[in-house]
Amino acid sequence: MRWSVFFLVPVGRGATLDSVSPERADAVMDWLHRVDDESSFAVKTTEAPQYRRVGLENEGVGPADVDPERGPPATRPSVRAGDGFAFVNHVGDVTPSGFLPEPAGNVREDDLVEVYRESDLFERLRDRDALGGKCGACEFRRVCGGSRSRAYAVTGDPLAADPLCPHVPVGYDGPVPDRLATDGGDTADRTVD
Numbered sequence: 001m002r003w004s005v006f007f008l009v010p011v012g013r014g015a016t017l018d019s020v021s022p023e024r025a026d027a028v029m030d031w032l033h034r035v036d037d038e039s040s041f042a043v044k045t046t047e048a049p050q051y052r053r054v055g056l057e058n059e060g061v062g063p064a065d066v067d068p069e070r071g072p073p074a075t076r077p078s079v080r081a082g083d084g085f086a087f088v089n090h091v092g093d094v095t096p097s098g099f100l101p102e103p104a105g106n107v108r109e110d111d112l113v114e115v116y117r118e119s120d121l122f123e124r125l126r127d128r129d130a131l132g133g134k135c136g137a138c139e140f141r142r143v144c145g146g147s148r149s150r151a152y153a154v155t156g157d158p159l160a161a162d163p164l165c166p167h168v169p170v171g172y173d174g175p176v177p178d179r180l181a182t183d184g185g186d187t188a189d190r191t192v193d
């Protein structure tokens, strides 16, 4: 059995909801790792690949321990929009995810496998070195890479930094995303029980 926990992407009806803050999201993911460790069922997240980063940090793997070109040892890359996943909507449009409604083709005219393998959008989404902002500079980008759907929903750019992540790569001095709407103030020191 598996518990799959969705983190908000502000599209569709979700656009009317307030997100938790990045710090609160990290605290929730830390709690989810504890649930995963202590339960008979597995826990995974959807639209929150930084769950991998939180898990590695809990195991004592910090940014200095990660080869940014290869990623942490013995860690599978995450499945993300356009990378291990494609979505076909009700009119046949092929998009990287149901939460990233940018068509790269249509199954009425295009071969689904070709769209997945060769379309410019899908190829760019799979290139972790093409990511922008702090996700592109991040030591954990090969196992995380951020939610491309959330980056697209908030900025219009599917390669932008994921605004739900508080991690700042070592030595990174570029822009950080604006904070998402929060759950009632700074929650950096709150714990999830």
Ligand code: SF4
Pocket: 049, 050, 053, 134, 135, 136, 138, 139, 140, 141, 144, 145, 146, 147, 161, 162, 165, 166, 167, 168, 169
């Ligand atoms: S900065 Fe981006 S790539 Fe790095 S952990 Fe956060 S979401 Fe993942």
